[in-house]
C-alpha cells in the first residue's frame with residue numbers, strides 16, 4: 001500500500017538511452033500541457049499541488065517559482081541540484097541512471113514557468129560517469145525541439161559537500177570557492193550571477209511532469225496534510241536489501257526499513273544523513289513526513305553491534321572536513337566536537353565534556369551561517385537524548401580505571 | 404607546460420573552475436606554473452586562483468598518479484569493512500593512503516560518501532565506481548588500469 005511510484009514511474013520501464021521509449025510512456029506530454037497554459041497557470045498548478053522541495057528543506061516549490069517569475073529582469077536561471085553529497089544518499093543517482101528524460105522535461109517546464117532561458121544541472125564530481133547519459137538525454141530533447149525555449153548545460157562539481165547548499169553551489173557555478181553567501185538576498189531575487197534563480201533538487205523536479213499531466217488535484221490527494229506526494233528514500237547500512245524505495249509521504253519508518261529493506265536487528269537509524277537525526281528503534285512508528293522526520297531521504301540503519309559514539313564521532317568528522325570554513329561557530333565548533341567525541345572514544349570523556357557538547361550545540365545552531373553548521377549538532381543532541389548510556393558507560397569506565 | 408594555456412580560449416573568471424578541472428584532467432595535477440599562467444590569462448591574483456584550486460577535493464596541487472583510487476570511508480561503507488579494503492589496497496600497491504606509487508600508476512586517497520552506499524564498500528577509480536568490493540577482487544580490478 002505505502003509504496004507508490006510517481007518519481008520512479010519510468011525507472012526500469014524505459015530505456016534511459018533512447019528517447020523513443022520515453023515518448024511511448026507519455027514522455028514530454030507534461031511539457032506539451034504546460035506550454036498550452038500561461039506560465040502563471042503552470043505556477044498556480046504547482047502551488048496547488050502542494051509540492052515541497054525534496055532536497056532537505058521542504059520549501060514549497062510553487063512559491064519559489066512564483067517569487068522568481070515576479071522578480072524584475074529578463075535574465076533568469078533554473079538550477080537543478082544534482083550534488084547529492086549527503087552521507088547515505090543515492091536516490092538522485094538512481095533517478096539519473098534510470099530516467100534522465102523526465103528530469104530534462106521537468107527542467108523545460110520549470111524554465112518556461114519562471115521565464116529562464118538557461119538551465120544548469122550541477123552534477124557532483126563523483127557522478128561524472130552519469131554525465132554522458134544525461135548529456136545524451138539533453139541532446140535528444142534538443143534535437144526533437146523540446147528545448148526551443150531554453151538551453152540546459154551540465155556543470156560538474158569538483159568534490160565539496162557544501163556545494164550542495166544552494167548559495168555555495170551558485171558560487172561554484174560562477175567559478176569560485178564553494179563558500180556560502182550571506183542572506184538575504186535569496187536566490188529568487190538575486191541568485192546565480194546576481195539574477196533571479198530557482199534552485200530545485202532532482203527529485204523535486206521529477207514530480208513536475210506527472211503533476212502537469214495528471215493535475216494538481218490528483219497530486220494533492222496523495223500524502224498527508226502538509227506533505228503531499230511521495231518521497232524517494234535511499235536505504236543503506238545494516239539491512240539485507242539496501243536500495244531506493246518510493247513511498248507515499250506519511251508512511252511509517254517501520255514499513256520502509258523492516259518490510260521493504262528487511263532490517264531485523266536495529267539499534268539506531270540515521271535519517272537525513274550527517275546533518276539528519278539519529279533515532280532509536282523505539283521510534284520506528286514515526287511517520288515519514290515534513291511535519292515529523294524526513295530530510296533528503298537518506299536512511300542508514302545501524303545494528304546492535306554498532307557503537308553510538310563511533311557513529312556520532314565519524315559523522316562529526318565528516319562535517320568538520322566538509323565545513324566551508326566561512327563562519328567561526330561551524331568551523332571551530334565541529335573541530336571541538338570531534339576532539340571531545342574522540343576523548344569519549346578513548347574512554348577519556350568526562351561529565352563536563354557532555355556540558356561542553358550541549359552548550360556548543362546551542363551556539364552552533366543559533367549562530368552558524370548555513371544549514372551545515374546549524375544542523376551539525378543534530379547527531380550529538382540526539383545521541384545525548386536517546387543513547388545517553390553510551391556516554392555514561394564511557395564516563396563510568398574511566399572512573400573504574402582510575403580506582 | 405605551454406599547452407596548458409591553450410586548453411580553452413576563455414578569459415573569463417567565471418570559467419576558472421572549468422579551466423582548472425580541464426587542466427587537472429590533462430596534466431594530472433595543478434602545478435604552480437599552471438596556476439600562475441591561469442592567473443595571468445584571467446587577470447586574477449594568484450592567491451584567488453590558488454584559493455579555488457585548493458577548495459575542491461578533486462583538484463590537486465601536488466602530482467597524482469595516472470589513476471586515482473578513492474576509497475569511501477563514510478559510515479555505510481565503514482561498517483561494511485572499508486578498513487579491510489583500504490589495508491588490502493595499501494598492501495597491494497605498497498603505499499599508504501595519500502601516497503602515489505613510485506611508478507606513477509596509482510594514487511590512493513580516502514573520500515567521503517560517493518553515493519554508492521547500496522553497494523558498500525565502494526571505491527572510485529578515476530570516474531568508475533566499483534561496489535560490493537571484496538579483497539579477492541582487487542587485483543583483477545586494478546589490472547584494467549595500466
Ligand SMILES: Cc1cc2nc3c(=O)[nH]c(=O)nc-3n(C[C@H](O)[C@H](O)[C@H](O)COP(=O)(O)O)c2cc1C
Pocket residue numbers: 052053054055056057058059081082083084085086161162163164165166167199200201202204205370371372
Ligand atoms: C550543507 C548542505 C548541503 C546540501 N546538499 C544538498 C544536495 O546535495 N542536494 C540538494 O538538492 N540540496 C542540498 N541542500 C539543500 C539546498 O540548499 C537547497 O535547499 C535545495 O537544493 C533546494 O531545492 P528543493 O527546494 O527542491 O529541495 C543542502 C543544504 C545544505 C545546508
Ligand code: SF4
Pocket residue numbers: 162180322323324325326327328330331368369370371372373374
Ligand atoms: S555553517 Fe559551516 S558550511 Fe555553513 S557557512 Fe558556516 S562554515 Fe560554511
Ligand code: FES
Pocket residue numbers: 087088089475476477478479480481515516517518519520523525
Ligand atoms: S558511504 Fe560509501 S558510498 Fe555512501
